[in-house]
Amino acid sequence: MPKYMTGSEIRTAFIEFFKSKGHTHVPSSSLVPHNDPTLLFTNAGMNQFKDTFLGLEKRDYSRAVTAQKCVRAGGKHNDLEEVGFTARHHTFFEMMGNFSFGDYFKEEALAYAWEFITSPEWLGLPKERLWVSIYKDDDEAFDVWHNKVGVPADRIVRLGEKDNFWRMGDTGPCGPCSEIFWDMGPEHACDHPKGCAIDTCGCDRWREFWNNVFMQYNQTAEGLVPLERTGVDTGLGLERMATIMQGVWSNWEIDLWKPIFARIAELSGRTYGDGPEAVPFRVIADHARCCTFLIADGVRFSNEGRGYVMRRILRRAVRFGRNLGFTGPFIWQVAGAVADVMGDAYPEVRAELPTIQEELRREEERFFRTLEQGMARLEEILRNMRQDGKSTVSGQDAFVLYDTYGFPLDIVRDVAREHGFTVDEQGYQAAMAEQKARARAARDVSYVTEAQTRIAAHLESVAPTAFVGYTELSAEGRVLAVFDEEGNPTGAGAGSSVVIVLDRTPFYAEGGGQVGDTGCIVAEGLTVEVEDCRKLPSGHHLHYGTVQQGFLEVGQRVEAQVDAGKRRATQKNHTATHLLHKALRAVLGTHVHQAGSLVAPDRLRFDFAHTGPMTPEQIAAVEEMVNGEIEAAEPVTWTEMPIDEAKALGAMALFGEKYGDVVRVVSVGDGWSRELCGGCHVSNTSQIQYFKVISESGIGGGVRRIEAATGAGVIRHLEEAQARAAEAQEQLRGRVKELEKELEQLRAKLAASETGSLVERAREVGGIKVVAGTAPVATMDDLRNMTDVIRDKLGSGVVVLGAVAGDGKVNLVAAVTKDLAGRVHAGKLIKEVAQICGGGGGGRPDMATAGGKNPERLGEALNAVPRLLGEQLGL
Structure with missing residues (x-):
C-alpha cells in the first residue's frame, strides 16, 4: 500500500x-x-x-x-x-x-x-x-x-x-x-x-x-x-x-470531505453512513463546496448564465436536505466547514465567508418559500384526486410542479406514495420531452431559463426586435407578444407582471456588463412600468414590467420611453469603464485584461486580472489618467466593421461577449481606447464630468475588482463619505467622553482600594500614626481627595501622599488631623519633603501642597517623611 x-x-x-x-x-x-x-x-x-x-x-x-x-x-x-x-x-x-x-x-x-x-x-x-x-x-x-x-x-x-x-x-x-x-x-x-x-x-x-x-x-x-x-x-x-x-x-x-460531512451531521442530527443514506450528505457537501467557491469568485444567484446554474446546484442540495429533516436554511452554515477545509489553499474562500454565507442564506430562504408553495399546490392536487376517486397523479401535473416550483419527480413521487397515490411517470417524461422538442425547434443556442425557453418557442416565426436606442430614447412600436412570468402567452390587466416583445424599441437589453434600461411603455389608457430589458439570442428584446393601468394585448400601438436620466448616467459609467481599462493596462501592465464588469446608473464595477493589490499611488495614477481624458473632451465614436478589420486596428474584446462577423467598435479620441462593444456611451468624454475610484479589492485568485463612480455619483460618494466621517467623529467624541468617565471611575476604585492598603501600612512616630506613600492618581485634586479619605480613616495622624502627574512633575500633599494642631505643621513638613524632589511648597498647618521636578526621587522623599516628622516633634 x-x-x-x-x-x-x-x-x-x-x-x-x-x-x-x-x-x-x-x-x-x-x-x-x-x-x-x-x-x-x-x-x-x-x-x-x-x-x-x-x-x-x-x-x-x-x-x-x-x-x-x-x-x-x-x-x-x-x-x-x-x-x-x-x-x-x-x-x-x-x-x-x-x-x-x-x-x-x-x-x-x-x-x-x-x-x-x-x-x-x-x-x-x-x-x-x-x-x-x-x-x-x-x-x-x-x-x-x-x-x-x-x-x-x-x-x-x-x-x-x-x-x-x-x-x-x-x-x-x-x-x-x-x-x-x-x-x-x-x-x-x-x-x-x-x-x-x-x-x-x-x-x-x-x-x-x-x-x-x-x-x-x-x-x-x-x-x-x-x-x-x-x-x-x-x-x-x-x-x-x-x-x-x-x-x-x-x-x-477522502479526508477533504470528512469535516464537511461532520458539520452536516451536527446540523441535522443524522449520521453519515455507507448506504443510500449517504447520498444526501454527499450531494449537500459537494454542492455547498461548489457554491461557496463560485460566490467567492463573484458569481451571484440569478435567472441566467452562471447564476442560474449555481441556483440549480443550490436548490438540488436544498431538496436533498429535506431528506435529512431540514426545514429551513442550513447550507450557509455548511459553508463554514468548507472554508475551514479549503481556506489555507484558497484564502479567498475564508476572506469572503461572510458574503458567501449571506448569499446562501438569502437564496435558501427564497427557495424554502417556493417549496412551501409547491407543497401547497401538490396537496391541493391530491385532495382533488381523492374527491374524484383517482389514484394516479397525472404526468402533466407532475411536470407543472417541476416546471413552476422546481419540484423534481422524486419529491412528487415520495409525497404521493405517503398519501397512497402513484405518479404517471411516463406521462411526465412525455411532457418533458415535448417541452425539450419545442425548445430545440426554437433555438440555435441554449436559453438560460425555462420561461425564456418557452418564450423563444413562441417567437420562432416572429421577426426580431429592431433596436433604435443608440440614437433615440423614445420610439413608437407595436406589441408583438405578451407573456406572463412563466413564459405563457397572455393578455394582462393592472397589477400583472408581464414580459413584452415589441417590433422596435429604444430599450437597451442587458449585455456586455451594462444593465438593461428601465422606463415605461404607454398608450392611451395604458401604462406599463418597465423594470428590466433582456435579449434572447434570437434578437427579441424582452421588456420585463408591471401593468400600472389599462389592459395590454398583442397588436397595440405603444410608445416605449426609456428613463433618460438613468440611461445618461449609465452611459457615463460605461464609457468610464473603457477609459479605466486602458488606464489600468498603462499603469499596471498589458497583462491586465477584463474579467467581468457591471455598468449601472449609480456605479460601475470592473474586474480585471492582476496578481496583487494596487498601491495608493497606482490608484491615484489611474484616476489621474482617466480624469485627464475626461478633461481633454475627447470625442467618443462608434462604427461597425468586419471583425478581422477590428482586430487589425487593435480593438480589445470585452469579457463574456460573443462576436459575429461584423462588430461594433467604440473608440475614444484618435484610438486612445478602442474596444468591441455593443453598449451605450457618451458622445464626448467631458460628459462624464469626473471619475473617482471608490474601492479596490481582490475577489479571487489573480482577479481584482474596482468599484468607481462618475459625474453626480462622485458628488454623492463624497457627500456620503463626509457624512460618514462626521458621524464617526461624533461617535468618537462620545466614546472619548465615555472612556474618560470610565477612567475616572476606575481611578476612584483604584484609589479607594489603595487607601485601605496605605492605612494598613501606617507607621508610628512619637505615638503619632503616619501614612506616607504614592497614589495612583494623575491630578492634584484627586491627590487631595485621596489624602482626605485616608486622614478620615486614620482618625488621628499625619498623611503625606505623592504622585507623578501627566507632565512628568511631582505632586505632593500633606494633611494633619485636628487633634495634632500645634504639634505638627503640614506646610513645614511638605516643604521639606518637596525639597528632596527638587521643588518647594507649603500651606496651612492642617493641609498643604507642594511640587517637585525630579519624579525619580519621589520614593526617597516619601521614605524621609518619618524622619522629618520626628525632627519636627523634637525626637
Whole structure:
C-alpha cells in the first residue's frame, strides 16, 4: 500500500516537486473564465493558459505548475443528477497540472510524472500497480515509457483517438495524450467477456488519475499540421489521487470531505453512513463546496448564465436536505466547514465567508418559500384526486410542479406514495420531452431559463426586435407578444407582471456588463412600468414590467420611453469603464485584461486580472489618467466593421461577449481606447464630468475588482463619505467622553482600594500614626481627595501622599488631623519633603501642597517623611 497522504499534502507535494524542476507556481485562476465566452466556468487547468498555447499571449516563464479549482456543471456538463450517486462525480474539483510552453516535451513530461508518483520522497507508489496508455500511433511515447522510464511493454496500452487524442476544438492545437492508471487490485476485476483490462472493459478497477497531453499539431480544414512550438498540458485530479494515497475506493471517503460531512451531521442530527443514506450528505457537501467557491469568485444567484446554474446546484442540495429533516436554511452554515477545509489553499474562500454565507442564506430562504408553495399546490392536487376517486397523479401535473416550483419527480413521487397515490411517470417524461422538442425547434443556442425557453418557442416565426436606442430614447412600436412570468402567452390587466416583445424599441437589453434600461411603455389608457430589458439570442428584446393601468394585448400601438436620466448616467459609467481599462493596462501592465464588469446608473464595477493589490499611488495614477481624458473632451465614436478589420486596428474584446462577423467598435479620441462593444456611451468624454475610484479589492485568485463612480455619483460618494466621517467623529467624541468617565471611575476604585492598603501600612512616630506613600492618581485634586479619605480613616495622624502627574512633575500633599494642631505643621513638613524632589511648597498647618521636578526621587522623599516628622516633634 502507498503511504498515507492528506489531500493538502498531495497538493503541496505536487507544487513543490515541479517547482524543483524549474516550474513557476501560478495561482489558480478564477472560476469565472476571463475573456472566454465559450466557457461557463473554468473547467480545466489549461483554461488560463489557452491564449499562451494558441500563441496569442507571451508569459515570462516557459514552465508552469498549478492547482486549479474547477467546476463542471451546466453547458455540456449536464450530469448534475449523477453527483452523490457515483464514486467520482463532482461539480467542484481540483485539477493539478504541469505545463510546458515550447520548452520540454514528451520525454521530460513522462519522466517527471513517473518520478513524482514512484519516488519514495514524493508519492512512492509501487510501480507494479501502475499502467499507462498511449495513442495507438504514438511510437515516440512508447519509446519514452518503455526504454527510458522503464515501464514493461505489457503494461503500456495503445488506445484510439476517442481516448488518447486531445483536441481543443474543430480547429486549433491538438495532439496525442498518455494516461496513467492505478490498478485497484484483481479482487475488483469485472467479468467482461474479453477479460478485465484497460482496453476492454475500462471498469472501476483501473483508475485513470493523470493525463499528459502533447500539443504537437494544429488541426486545420486540410488536416493535421505539425506545430513549430510544441507544448505539454497535464491534468492530475486531486480527489482521485487522494483515493489512491488514502487506500479508499470512493472519492467521498477522502479526508477533504470528512469535516464537511461532520458539520452536516451536527446540523441535522443524522449520521453519515455507507448506504443510500449517504447520498444526501454527499450531494449537500459537494454542492455547498461548489457554491461557496463560485460566490467567492463573484458569481451571484440569478435567472441566467452562471447564476442560474449555481441556483440549480443550490436548490438540488436544498431538496436533498429535506431528506435529512431540514426545514429551513442550513447550507450557509455548511459553508463554514468548507472554508475551514479549503481556506489555507484558497484564502479567498475564508476572506469572503461572510458574503458567501449571506448569499446562501438569502437564496435558501427564497427557495424554502417556493417549496412551501409547491407543497401547497401538490396537496391541493391530491385532495382533488381523492374527491374524484383517482389514484394516479397525472404526468402533466407532475411536470407543472417541476416546471413552476422546481419540484423534481422524486419529491412528487415520495409525497404521493405517503398519501397512497402513484405518479404517471411516463406521462411526465412525455411532457418533458415535448417541452425539450419545442425548445430545440426554437433555438440555435441554449436559453438560460425555462420561461425564456418557452418564450423563444413562441417567437420562432416572429421577426426580431429592431433596436433604435443608440440614437433615440423614445420610439413608437407595436406589441408583438405578451407573456406572463412563466413564459405563457397572455393578455394582462393592472397589477400583472408581464414580459413584452415589441417590433422596435429604444430599450437597451442587458449585455456586455451594462444593465438593461428601465422606463415605461404607454398608450392611451395604458401604462406599463418597465423594470428590466433582456435579449434572447434570437434578437427579441424582452421588456420585463408591471401593468400600472389599462389592459395590454398583442397588436397595440405603444410608445416605449426609456428613463433618460438613468440611461445618461449609465452611459457615463460605461464609457468610464473603457477609459479605466486602458488606464489600468498603462499603469499596471498589458497583462491586465477584463474579467467581468457591471455598468449601472449609480456605479460601475470592473474586474480585471492582476496578481496583487494596487498601491495608493497606482490608484491615484489611474484616476489621474482617466480624469485627464475626461478633461481633454475627447470625442467618443462608434462604427461597425468586419471583425478581422477590428482586430487589425487593435480593438480589445470585452469579457463574456460573443462576436459575429461584423462588430461594433467604440473608440475614444484618435484610438486612445478602442474596444468591441455593443453598449451605450457618451458622445464626448467631458460628459462624464469626473471619475473617482471608490474601492479596490481582490475577489479571487489573480482577479481584482474596482468599484468607481462618475459625474453626480462622485458628488454623492463624497457627500456620503463626509457624512460618514462626521458621524464617526461624533461617535468618537462620545466614546472619548465615555472612556474618560470610565477612567475616572476606575481611578476612584483604584484609589479607594489603595487607601485601605496605605492605612494598613501606617507607621508610628512619637505615638503619632503616619501614612506616607504614592497614589495612583494623575491630578492634584484627586491627590487631595485621596489624602482626605485616608486622614478620615486614620482618625488621628499625619498623611503625606505623592504622585507623578501627566507632565512628568511631582505632586505632593500633606494633611494633619485636628487633634495634632500645634504639634505638627503640614506646610513645614511638605516643604521639606518637596525639597528632596527638587521643588518647594507649603500651606496651612492642617493641609498643604507642594511640587517637585525630579519624579525619580519621589520614593526617597516619601521614605524621609518619618524622619522629618520626628525632627519636627523634637525626637
